[in-house]
Amino acid sequence: MIPDPVPSSGNAAPRILVVDDDPGLREVLVEYLGQHGFETHGAASTTEMDQHLEDAPPDLVVLDLMMPGEDGLSACRRLIARGGPPVVMLSAMGEETDRIVGLELGADDYLPKPCNPRELLARIRAVLRRRSGSEGSGAPPSEPVLVFEGRTLNLLRRELTRPDGTVTLLSAGEFALLKAFADAPRRVLSRDQLLERARGADTEVFDRAMDVQISRLRKKLADADGQDPIRTLRGEGYMFDATVERRTERPA
Structure with a gap:
């Protein structure tokens, strides 16, 4: 409905x-x-x-x-x-x-x-x-965010804020994929499970180019040493290796 x-x-x-x-x-x-x-x-x-x-x-x-x-x-x-x-x-x-x-x-x-x-x-x-x-x-409403490894993902604005305060804008596909990972931290997710969790308006994009989406997301998540929390488990799928905390924050 x-x-x-x-x-x-x-x-x-x-x-x-x-x-x-x-x-x-x-x-x-x-x-x-x-x-x-x-x-x-x-x-x-x-x-x-x-x-x-x-x-x-x-x-x-x-x-x-x-x-x-x-x-x-x-x-x-x-x-x-x-x-x-x-x-x-x-x-x-x-x-x-x-x-x-x-x-x-x-x-x-x-x-x-x-x-x-x-x-x-x-x-x-x-x-x-x-x-x-x-x-x-009389005050800006709180916005839901996911916090992991010093990064903050704003679920309304689709923005990823890095530890240094830099804001990275995510495409609809990248946002859906990152949220799918962050909703199941430290769990092994197969390609099919990721597709199902990220299903929505951009499903066809994921179906055609999952590897490309993950590669782009990894670049946006990478820290100064080039490390990101997405782990590839050969023959099994992927795992988001981070502790995720749900919060609400008021916009600046």
């Missing part, structure tokens, strides 16, 4: 504005989100976005990065500066730099295009829940 979306006020359905110059994608997202309980509208440009903001301010904006005229980063900057609604950014480029800049500007989340509508739906719900919690308490 699909859970109800987080209401914006009273029993009103949360209002979502999808800003994207691609009419096909915009219509798909508007229709999909509308089918899952949101009042959803589309805008082909930031000019149309501004009009919607004046007429009926949305509870959340899904904002494309690359658009003719004013780009998504500039629009995001304006929205944050004026205390506007939370923003989930989309980008066909999928570059880490774009994601970092978007998040530093104040975007609440970021997804590469083409995005899975179901994953976007989950991200939107998570952002609305976080915002609802922070407004009710």
